[in-house]
Amino acid sequence: MARTVWDSTVGKKTVMAVSGLIMLLYLVAHMLGNLKIYFGALEFNEYAHWLRTMGEPLLHYEWALWVVRVVLVVAVVAHAVSAYQLSRRDIKARPSKYVHKKARASYATRTMRWGGIILALFIVWHILDLTTGHVHSGGFEEGKPYQNVVDTFSTWYGNVIYIVAVLAVGLHIRHGFWSAAQTLGVGSRTRDRALKGLANVLALLLTIGFLAVPVGVMTGVVS
Numbered sequence: 001m002a003r004t005v006w007d008s009t010v011g012k013k014t015v016m017a018v019s020g021l022i023m024l025l026y027l028v029a030h031m032l033g034n035l036k037i038y039f040g041a042l043e044f045n046e047y048a049h050w051l052r053t054m055g056e057p058l059l060h061y062e063w064a065l066w067v068v069r070v071v072l073v074v075a076v077v078a079h080a081v082s083a084y085q086l087s088r089r090d091i092k093a094r095p096s097k098y099v100h101k102k103a104r105a106s107y108a109t110r111t112m113r114w115g116g117i118i119l120a121l122f123i124v125w126h127i128l129d130l131t132t133g134h135v136h137s138g139g140f141e142e143g144k145p146y147q148n149v150v151d152t153f154s155t156w157y158g159n160v161i162y163i164v165a166v167l168a169v170g171l172h173i174r175h176g177f178w179s180a181a182q183t184l185g186v187g188s189r190t191r192d193r194a195l196k197g198l199a200n201v202l203a204l205l206l207t208i209g210f211l212a213v214p215v216g217v218m219t220g221v222v223s
């Protein structure tokens with residue numbers, strides 16, 4: 001049964017939609033959490049500490065965080081694998097005698113594909129920068145994310161990498177949310193306009209919220 005669903009195009013699109021929505025929920029929470037940087041180092045670092053003690057004393061230190069990490073990794077892999085397989089299927093299904101030798105994907109498809117690749121590379125960089133510190137610009141200090149974030153946005157390349165990634169997130173969500181709504185059958189003619197509007201508002205709020213952090217450091221409001 002699960003195999004039949006996974007093999008179908010609708011099944012793969014459903015996997016993309018559900019995994020995408022899980023990641024979207026994470027991004028909304030992450031964006032809101034990041035904004036705490038405007039309330040000072042103490043509050044921001046305490047919040048980062050709470051991410052690790054969530055669920056205590058029932059759960060041990062970092063257990064809840066690891067559950068979130070595992071769910072996210074599963075979502076990222078499921079999303080990427082189904083996207084890849086859907087694009088292979090799309091190319092194979094094309095009647096090549098009517099089109100140019102090289103099948104040209106639509107503008108939206110190409111944007112989503114490149115956006116996805118940029119985001120995957122960014123996530124690796126981002127974890128090495130602010131979670132493990134391997135590529136961090138300043139002296140990375142575990143448990144002191146406030147200072148780590150300020151260090152990152154005190155370099156020109158840190159700002160460029162994050163701003164490009166955040167714009168890619170916005171574009172990806174704008175189209176992805178709309179596609180997910182259609183796959184999951186929420187859309188109808190009357191609701192289409194409202195859903196498109198919702199996708200735009202959501203993408204815009206996330207973009208502005210994430211950009212607020214580098215902008216805060218660059219303007220000296222966060223230092």
Ligand code: HEM
Nearest residue numbers: 034048069126127130131145149162166169210211213214
């Ligand atoms: C300006 C934008 C962003 C800032 C300032 C920021 C900040 C941070 C910080 C400080 C951490 C480390 C938290 C800690 O260890 O306590 C972190 C982790 C993380 N961020 Fe971001 N982030 C931003 C954008 C993003 C975006 C756009 C994504 C996804 C596309 C993302 C995904 C993640 C992930 C997956 C982690 C690892 C969580 C973990 O396993 O510990 N972040 N971020």
